[in-house]
Amino acid sequence: MYETSDLRKGLKVEIDGEPYVIVEAQFVKPGKGNAFTRCRLKSLVSGLVIDRTWRSGEKIDRCNLEERKMQFLYADDQYHFMDTTTYDQIALSPDQVGDAGRFLSENLEVSVLLHDGKPISVDLPNFVELEIVETEPGVKGDTKSSTTKPAKLSTGAVVQVPLFVDQGEWIRIDTRTGEYVERVKK
Amino acid sequence: MDPEGGGRRAGLPARLRALGRRRGVLEARARALAALRAFFDGRGFLHLETPARVPCPGLEPHLVPFPAGHGRWLITSPELHLKKALAALAPASPGPVRLYEVARVFRDDEGGPWHLPEFTMVEWYRADEGLEALVRDLAELLPAVAEAAGGDPRNASGTDLTLPFERLTVREAFARYAGIDLAACRERSALAAAVRALGLPADPRDTWDDLFFRVFLDRVEPHLGRERATVLAEYPAGQAALARVRDDPAWPVALRFELYAGGVELANAFDELTDAAEQRRRHEADREARRAAGLPVPDLDEEFLAALAAGMPRAAGIALGFDRLLAVVLGLPGARETVAFPPDP
Numbered sequence: 001m002y003e004t005s006d007l008r009k010g011l012k013v014e015i016d017g018e019p020y021v022i023v024e025a026q027f028v029k030p031g032k033g034n035a036f037t038r039c040r041l042k043s044l045v046s047g048l049v050i051d052r053t054w055r056s057g058e059k060i061d062r063c064n065l066e067e068r069k070m071q072f073l074y075a076d077d078q079y080h081f082m083d084t085t086t087y088d089q090i091a092l093s094p095d096q097v098g099d100a101g102r103f104l105s106e107n108l109e110v111s112v113l114l115h116d117g118k119p120i121s122v123d124l125p126n127f128v129e130l131e132i133v134e135t136e137p138g139v140k141g142d143t144k145s146s147t148t149k150p151a152k153l154s155t156g157a158v159v160q161v162p163l164f165v166d167q168g169e170w171i172r173i174d175t176r177t178g179e180y181v182e183r184v185k186k
Numbered sequence: 187m188d189p190e191g192g193g194r195r196a197g198l199p200a201r202l203r204a205l206g207r208r209r210g211v212l213e214a215r216a217r218a219l220a221a222l223r224a225f226f227d228g229r230g231f232l233h234l235e236t237p238a239r240v241p242c243p244g245l246e247p248h249l250v251p252f253p254a255g256h257g258r259w260l261i262t263s264p265e266l267h268l269k270k271a272l273a274a275l276a277p278a279s280p281g282p283v284r285l286y287e288v289a290r291v292f293r294d295d296e297g298g299p300w301h302l303p304e305f306t307m308v309e310w311y312r313a314d315e316g317l318e319a320l321v322r323d324l325a326e327l328l329p330a331v332a333e334a335a336g337g338d339p340r341n342a343s344g345t346d347l348t349l350p351f352e353r354l355t356v357r358e359a360f361a362r363y364a365g366i367d368l369a370a371c372r373e374r375s376a377l378a379a380a381v382r383a384l385g386l387p388a389d390p391r392d393t394w395d396d397l398f399f400r401v402f403l404d405r406v407e408p409h410l411g412r413e414r415a416t417v418l419a420e421y422p423a424g425q426a427a428l429a430r431v432r433d434d435p436a437w438p439v440a441l442r443f444e445l446y447a448g449g450v451e452l453a454n455a456f457d458e459l460t461d462a463a464e465q466r467r468r469h470e471a472d473r474e475a476r477r478a479a480g481l482p483v484p485d486l487d488e489e490f491l492a493a494l495a496a497g498m499p500r501a502a503g504i505a506l507g508f509d510r511l512l513a514v515v516l517g518l519p520g521a522r523e524t525v526a527f528p529p530d531p
Binding site: 027051057 | 296391402444454
């Protein structure tokens with residue numbers, strides 16, 4: 001259990017069985033009353049933000065979180081991963097995978113966050129490399145213009161790329177912003 | 187040339203470089219303090235220096251004093267000694283006694299940008315007067331301090347510090363901002379139900395006061411001292427501390443007010459309790475609460491109780507957080523920003 005004095009930004013706690021991360025914590029003490037810690041928390045499951053205030057002396061549940069390295073295998077109506085040390089396989093729903101699903105390609109190594117052994121979210125590497133399977137023909141030499149065009153990737157995701165990039169080429173994507181970074185040679 | 191002064195500062199620890207960068211604030215602080223002293227000195231207040239190391243630092247059940255060796259503690263406010271002086275000086279004075287002190291006070295176990303473990307408290311007393319005299323003092327003092335510090339009295343962190351202040355009782359504030367009639371929630375179970383109806387969490391071990399503050403902090407306080415300075419008066423009788431109580435059978439209240447500005451509590455005022463027997467009873471209850479909470483339990487200050495029994499004059503007294511006031515008038519995000527040597531967070 002945590003004490004209220006442990007509460008600070010970034011700490012992960014459990015409320016009613018659900019894991020949350022503290023995004024803001026503020027110590028408040030009325031002139032003639034007990035001290036309280038006012039927190040804003042984000043659910044690690046739903047992403048919803050809630051406010052919660054704890055009185056000094058209250059205990060807050062720790063949250064049993066574990067991060068495991070896993071390899072993406074394939075997707076059907078669910079996303080299937082394999083633990084790279086134990087070879088256990090698990091499946092996550094599209095909701096649990098969320099936006100990460102756009103850039104999941106076969107054999108990509110990701111980290112899966114588990115709460116009490118149950119997967120709750122997927123963290124991609126900051127950069128992934130993917131092949132463009134569909135885009136308008138490249139405009140040779142146009143490396144100056146800031147105009148972009150849509151390109152469909154092998155995962156089905158569509159990103160904006162510069163005009164000189166061609167179908168069949170591989171590009172590097174920043175998964176935190178979902179944006180094109182550069183061309184890569186494969 | 188070295189426009190940044192970086193060359194001369196090379197080798198200075200980071201905290202001292204930060205001090206150098208706060209020079210403007212520290213100069214404003216010095217001017218504000220001088221203006222505050224001039225305000226009281228010009229109105230017949232005697233500045234008294236009371237001891238910082240005492241056997242009884244105050245007994246309020248939520249304050250944690252620092253030990254100071256030999257069974258003594260650092261004061262959490264200069265209140266007890268100023269009242270002793272009030273009782274001692276009253277018979278020897280031609281007119282009503284007026285006392286003030288710019289005191290350094292110490293409170294352990296408090297954190298965050300608006301709490302400092304040692305801070306500057308301005309406390310003053312007016313014998314033979316009531317709370318309205320203190321409201322008038324604030325209405326003159328706050329703009330004077332703001333101007334001396336180079337701030338705008340009409341825009342202190344967005345708050346107008348000039349008259350008219352917003353006036354609210356605690357009961358009115360709860361009705362307005364939380365839809366709760368406190369007079370109908372004098373039982374703990376009734377208040378707990380009201381807290382849950384608001385969708386706020388309530389712990390089974392919460393006292394009535396804890397439930398009160400859950401609502402207060404969440405729903406009421408965010409509205410106080412925003413556009414105008416707010417005088418919030420008439421606290422629940424159980425939160426009287428060292429104030430008199432008005433025994434209205436429907437809703438007994440403590441004759442206290444707090445002043446809010448810039449969204450922050452700046453001052454706390456009492457119509458002072460002068461009944462020695464009642465004061466002893468409350469102090470014993472406070473000591474019991476401290477024991478139950480595992481806090482240090484200092485001895486009763488018998489000299490203080492004897493002073494009340496011998497005839498402390500009817501008086502109004504108030505404590506103002508000087509660091510907070512300065513932060514608000516300068517638009518700074520916390521009291522820490524106003525001191526030369528803020529402690530490690």
